[in-house]
Amino acid sequence: MKNLTYTPTLIKSFKHNGHLHRQWLENWLVPQEFLDPEHQREDMVVLINCQTPIMEADGKQWMSKVPAVSFFIPGSWYNVVALIEETGVRYYCNIASPPYLAKDVVTYIDYDLDVVLYASGHIDIVDRDEYERHKASYHYPEIVDQKVATGLSQLLDRIQNKKAPFQDGLVVSYYNAWRQHFAKE
Numbered sequence: 072m073k074n075l076t077y078t079p080t081l082i083k084s085f086k087h088n089g090h091l092h093r094q095w096l097e098n099w100l101v102p103q104e105f106l107d108p109e110h111q112r113e114d115m116v117v118l119i120n121c122q123t124p125i126m127e128a129d130g131k132q133w134m135s136k137v138p139a140v141s142f143f144i145p146g147s148w149y150n151v152v153a154l155i156e157e158t159g160v161r162y163y164c165n166i167a168s169p170p171y172l173a174k175d176v177v178t179y180i181d182y183d184l185d186v187v188l189y190a191s192g193h194i195d196i197v198d199r200d201e202y203e204r205h206k207a208s209y210h211y212p213e214i215v216d217q218k219v220a221t222g223l224s225q226l227l228d229r230i231q232n233k234k235a236p237f238q239d240g241l242v243v244s245y246y247n248a249w250r251q252h253f254a255k256e
Contacts, residue, residue: 076102077252080118082141083169085179092126092181097123098141100175101245109235116143116172117236118247119133140245142236143170143177148222149186150179159190160239162230166202166222177191182211188230188237196223196245 075101083094101117109191110117113236121138142151152163164187168180188194205215230237 072188076107077119077249078102079175081176082118082175083167085178085217087180087182087205087211092128092240094126095120095123095141096126097133097247101249105248107241109234110142110241113235114145114171115236116145116177117141117245118143119179119246121246121250128228140236140242144178145169146183148182148218149226151226151236153236155166155246156190160242161190162188162225164188166228168218173194177178178228178254182215184219186222186223186226186230190239194227194230 079098080098082095082098084094086092086156098118098120101119103111105116106115118141119139120135120141121137122133123139124132126132138155140153140155142153144150146169148166148169150167151166152165154161154163165179165183166184166186168176168182170179183198183205185197186194187197202219205211211219230234236242
């Protein structure tokens with residue numbers, strides 16, 4: 072079997088005005104050949120991290136507390152972060168511009184609006200007020216507002232129909248395979 076190589080990859084989020092918002096400094100890109108066939112068909116970019124340093128725009132750093140598997144789907148106006156917690160997998164979904172992957176960096180514009188899917192199945196849509204505030208202050212064009220609304224609708228459809236990447240078993244298997252890979256080194 073071919074030796075799989077996880078590539079170190081940086082995640083950078085920006086705001087609509089072009090300013091850096093946040094960076095996840097230590098992530099590992101899951102090799103394409105290791106992705107689930109459904110994830111391969113959608114050309115998903117899947118990244119794993121565990122207790123990664125996170126740097127805010129002002130330079131302050133903090134450490135994530137739980138393992139995470141992030142999913143970026145080309146052309147989609149959202150991304151999904153599966154947080155592996157003691158109570159199960161919680162999905163934190165950012166309404167955001169489609170991702171851009173260049174070499175070892177994934178970038179996107181964060182549009183504030185978030186959807187949280189708890190392990191219990193409960194769904195919360197959060198930060199609507201922040202979205203409205205930034206929509207006014209950054210002067211989002213109508214097309215962005217439409218893309219955000221469409222992205223939210225498509226995301227909620229994926230969640231309600233348990234479509235990829237909302238599959239706890241796959242999330243945990245990606246994380247476990249990554250851990251085993253680095254345990255061998």
